[in-house]
Amino acid sequence: MNFDNNIIDNLEELEAFLLSVESGGLGLSNVAGVALATSNADGRPFIAVLDDKHQLLLGRWVSQEVYENGKDMVRHGPKKKMH
Template identity: 80%
Template sequence: MNFDEKIIDSLDELEKFLLSVENGGLGLTNVAGVALATNNADGRPFIAVLDDKHQLLLGRWVTKDIYENGKDLVRHGPKKNLH
C-alpha cells in the first residue's frame, strides 16, 4: 500500500488534504474518489484516495475522532478554496 505516514488529526487538516487531492496538489493521476476506511489487519482508520478501478493510490492515517467526525466532509467535499 502507498501510505503517507502523516496522521490527520483535525478536521481542518482533513479538509486541506481533500482540497489538495481535488486540486492535483499531490501529483496523483486518475483519481476517482476518496473514502474513509479501516485497515483489515488492525482496524486502524485511514482516508483512501482511489482510482477508477477502486485501487488505492494513496492512504493517510486519521485519528478515530476524524474517522467518526469527518464522514460528512469526505462525503460532501470541502467547502474552502485553497490559496
Template identity: 75%
Template sequence: MIQDPNVIDSLEELETFLLIVESGSLKLQDVAGIALAVNNADGKPFVAVLDSKHQLLLGRWVSQHVYDNGKDLVRNGPSRQH
C-alpha cells in the same frame, strides 16, 4: 502525548488534505474518489484516495475523532475552495 505528523487528527487537516487532492498538487493519476476506511489488519482508520478501479492510490492515517466525524466532509467535499 506524542503526535504523529503523518496522522490527520483534526477536521481542518482533513479538509486541507481533500483540497490538496482535488487541486491535483499531488500529481496522482486517475483519481476517482476519496473514502474513509479501516485497515483490515489492525483496525486503524485512514482516508483513501482511490482510482477508477477502486484501487488505493494514496492513504493517510486519521485519528478516531476524524474517522467518526469526517464522513460528511469526505462525502460532500470541502467547503473551502482551492
C-alpha cells in the same frame, strides 16, 4: 501501497488534504474518489484516495475523532472558499 505515515488528527487537516487531492496538488493521476476506511490488519482508520478501478493510490491515517466526525466532509467534499 502508497501510505503516508503522518496522521490527520483534526478536521482542518482533513479539509486541506481533500482540497489538495481535488486540486491535483499531490501529483496523483486518475483519481476517482476518496473514502474513509479501516485497516483489515489492525482496525486503524484511514482516508483512501482511489482510482477508477477502486485501487488505492494513496492512504493516510486519520485519528478516530476525524474518522467519526469527518464522514460528511469526505462524502460531500470540503467547503469551498467563497470569493
